[in-house]
Structures are given as C-alpha cells and as structure tokens.
Amino acid sequence: MTLKNLSLAFLSIVFFSQLHAQSSKVRPIGAMKDMGNTYDIHIWLDTLSNKKHLYGMGPYDKMKGEITVVDGHPYYASAFTEGAYQVGESWDIKSPFFVYGSVDQWKMFKIEGVFNSVGDIQQKVEQIAQEYGLDSNQAFPFRVTGNFDDLTAHIVTPRLPEVDGYREGVKSQKFSFKDTKGELIGFYSKNHQGIFTHTDSFVHIHFLMKDKTFMGHLDQITTAQKTFKLYLPKR
Template sequence: MNFKTILSLVLCSFFAWQLSAQMPKVYAVGAMKDMGSTYDLNMDLDTISTKKHLYGMGPYDKMKGEITVVDGKPYYASAFVDGAYVVDKNWNIKSPFFVYSNVGSWEVYTIEGDFNSVQNIQEAVAKMAKANGYDLEQPFAFKIKGEFDALSAHIVTPRLPEVEGYRDGIKSQKFSFEDTKGEFIGFYSEHHQGVFTHMDGFVHVHFLMKDKSFMGHLDEITTKGKTFKLYLPKK
C-alpha cells in the first residue's frame, strides 16, 4: 500500500468522523424490548434540559397513548373511547422509552413518487441521506411534509387494568384519513432495533396532522405521484 493510498484512507476516516461529530446527537432512554408487562416509566420529559428545537417520540405513560415532540412542542395523544382520540400538549409527561434530538436547523430536499408503505419511507430517507453525504451508521431525526392520499396511524391504549383508559382486549386504536396534509416525524437508525425501532425496520415514524388535531404512530400509507419535502438535520 503506497503513501497516497494510506493518506486517502486517513482523510476519508477523518472526514467521516468529522461529519458524524457535527450531526445533532440522538439520545435514547429505555428500550422498546425492555418494557415487559409492567411498562416502567424511564423518561420524565420535563427533565430534558434543552427543550428548544427538540424532536422526540415514545409511548405516553404506561401505554396510555403516543408522544411526539415537534420543534420544542410536546404533543401527546390518547384514545380511551372507541372511535375517539384526544391530543394535548404538556411537558409533565413520562414514557417507558423515548428517543430525542435537538435539531436547530434542517437541510430540505425534494422527493417525488409513491409511498405505499413505511418501508418505502425508510428507503427514500436512506437513499437521499446517503446521496447527500450523511453517515447511515449514525442515528438521526427526519421530517417529511406534504399531502397524503390515504394513511392510517394507531394510538396505543393501556394493557394494565389499573391504568386509566384500560379496556379489556384493546391494545391500540387505528384511525384512517384520506386527502390529508401534515408531517411525518421520524428517527432513522440501523443500530437501534428493539430500542426505538421495531426489529424489522430502521425507522420509527409518527404522523402529525397539519392542524395538530391528530397525532399517532404511522402504520400504512398509500400516496401516488406526489412531491414531498424531506428534512434532514443540517450538518
């Protein structure tokens, strides 16, 4: 191996390290796989020291619903009554596991085409991030804004009889929408399966309606021939 080759490898390693060092750090408290049957509360959102430009997500309390923090605004949703949901804002909430990052500014990219699954979203985010020099070995937050033909999202419900909102045999409620505008808030990681992403994927995605009247965990999407704005953390 000659000197130029060695120098090139050193420089590539340095710039890769520099890039990851400049990315907003992603923090994970607790883990999806460790919730067990007690859903112990490991994260108190009010203890996060820097809330400005905070983005984050996790279950609300002991599976009482969903939490999504968007640019320092803490939304939480519950669905205790059949066919109904409630969305509110408060920092005085807790979670069994929570992932978050402070993102002060974003790079905006345009993506076009179809979304027919959450897997499609994962692929689109990874492709655009890689094409623009992002290190996919590092976890990062992202946003996608646009208009969606049809989608469904769920809000988890309590599994313990002593928890407010418990209904026997009901673990979540799914809600469907057509021709709706809003944004997907997500986290991408290839190394946190079972922590804040499911074991079969690299993304955890929540949907927040444009008017903030609904928020939940994205399950399904069917959208064709649309243009979307993808937001990745500014390096």
C-alpha cells in the same frame, strides 16, 4: 493577540463545537424490548434540560397513548374511547422509552413519491441521506411534509387494568385519513432495532396532522405520484 488568548479562543471553539455535536446527537432512553408487561417509566419529559428545537417520540406514560415532540412542542395523544382520540400539549408527561435529539437547522429536499408502505419511506430517506453525506451508521431524525392520499396510524392504549383508560382486549386504536395534510416525524437507525425501532425496521415514524388535531404512530401509507418535502439535519 497573545499566545495565551489564542489558546483560550481555540479551546472555546472546540468546546462549543463539541457542545453543539452533543446537543444534536440522538439519545434513546429505555428500550422497546425491555418494557415487558409492566411498562416502567424511564423519563419525565419535563426533566429534559434543553427543550429548544427538540424532536422526540415514545409511548405516553404506561401505554396511555403516543408522544411526539416537534421543534420543542410536546404533543401527546390518547384514545380511551372507541372511535375517538384526544391530543394535548404538555411537558408534564412520562414515557417507558423515548428517543430524542435537537435540530436547529434542516436541509430540505424535494422528493417524488409513490409511497405504498412505511418501507418505501425508509428506502427514500436512506437514499437521500446517503447522497447528502450523512453517516448512515449514526441515528438521525427526519421529517416529511405534504398532502397524503391515504394513511393509517395507531394510538396505543393501556394494557394494565390499574391504568386510566384500560379496556380489556384493546391494545391500540387505528385511525385512517384520506387526502390529509401533515408531517411525518421519524428517527432512522440501523443500530437501534428493539430499542426505538421494531426489529424488522430501521425507522420509527409518527404522523402529526397539520392542524395538530391528530397524532399517532404511522402504520400504512399510500400516495400517488406527487412531490413531498424531506428534511434532514443540516451538516
């Protein structure tokens, strides 16, 4: 092989390595703290160029519900009627803020719960990620699968009278489930409070039921001692 060909091969390796690093990077669009009372749209999900192995989350449209993208499948949930919810799947949805990243390979860890709060999950993710060697100063997605004893999740509802589904004085609906199987999809970051995590947390977590009939933002969780599977992006 000539020196020129070796140089081209080296540049190709560098290019594709950088491309892969960029594709797996967590990207926020818009910010939770900047929504104000107008909830201006900042992203139309159908415009995302690389949807394969995509993970992401944010509010659905102008607070019409929740969005969770799981391995390239875009789910959206709404709760316009008291005590009821609906889940659909489509790329033709928009959001005032959204966080996303592509992960094509995961590293699985078996973890022992008792989880009595979202904070317990954050602590376990921090611990395992540090032991695994992930840079805790960089945002990353994670997943937890298993059978959850008791959890509560909410779906936001419209706050503007001109938005379909608006009900005066109702900003969200909470739904509770017992002994349910599913997946927690989350994003961890120490540097994005007020962007895609609340100001008192380093995680933003959604719950997707195993049969895909419910999806919402995780509020509370209680589990007895049992084994769960934690997935972190493979290094």
